[in-house]
Amino acid sequence: MSQPPPARDPGLQPERTALAWQRTALSVAMIALLLAFACLRGGFLVGTAIAALIALGAGATLFAARRGATRSTGTSPWTALTRIAVLLIATAALGAVFALIVLL
Amino acid sequence: MDDRSAQGATPGAHDERRPRSVYGVGRDPDVRFSLANERTALAWVRTGLSLVAGGVALTTVAAIADLPWVIDLVALVACLAGGALAASALFSWRRVERALREDRPLPAPAALPWLVGGVVVLALVLGVFALVEIAQAA
Structure with a gap:
């Protein structure tokens, strides 16, 4: 269970996670x-x-x-996840308002 | 280095990570599982994002090409569904992380049947719309 923290993950999971963050934030922008x-x-x-x-x-x-x-232990993505979700919800709400304006 | 990653470590008072409803229970799983959970949540966010993008694109096209109101209504619903998916991504991340920490079986992906149902309904609506348009043109 407890692996030494500096061990490099051959699956490159921290790097993949950082990239997933990058493309999500870029797409929202x-x-x-x-x-x-x-x-x-x-x-x-x-x-x-x-x-x-x-x-x-x-x-x-x-x-x-x-x-x-990219660090491998002891961090929480909650704040960043909340921020990106709130940004997306705001975009969705604004898009809905814009659709309503066009509709009416 | 604290003993958080050690087996059987109980959450210590020095653990400041939020939300406490997740990090206050169980013990840290293999960090790769947490990272995979994080990426899954991000994938859900991007799914919602693509719905919002489709909605915005449809609205723009509807405004330019003066399409009927049905298209605009579809765009509105797509935007709202995208926002709902973003919220659901957040909450399902929390549920799964809790299950990982408590070593319970993972919960079923609650948003998946809704997403599939929504896409099917969307396809049907747009298909019927296309048929009506063709029938009117003929």
Whole structure:
């Protein structure tokens, strides 16, 4: 059960986890930017501002992203997971509002 | 180096990791399992993200091409479902991590049947929509 912590994992799990964080944060930033442009086109400027903020937050997550994952013991992803989930929920809510605006 | 990774270690008072509802119970599993759980949660986040992306794309197309309201409604539902998947990813990460720490069997992936059902319904709605469009054009 208890392996020596510095042992290198041949499955590269910490590296894979860090990469998963990277592509998730990048995708959130991309979608938020897409939504920002869509809102800009639709004349929904408040939406553009919010989406740009979300993209900034995702970018910050990208650089802060789970350096913990590359260490192999004793860190919790909870804060980072919560942050990325909240960013995505905000994007979804904004997208829903934008769809409603187009719908009505 | 503390004794957290040692077998049978009980959560010590110095363990500051949050949430306490996860790290307050059981003992640390093999770190690879925790990392795999983290990646699974991220994969769920990306699934939700793709739903939001599809919704935003559909809305944009609907706004440009002046498509009927059905498409916009589908986009709205896709966005909301994507947000719900992000929340579900968070909670299922917590459930699985608790099960790992307490050495219990893993819970079933609760969001999976909903996702599959939603995609099937989406396909049916869009298929019926396409059929109606074709029938009207003919």
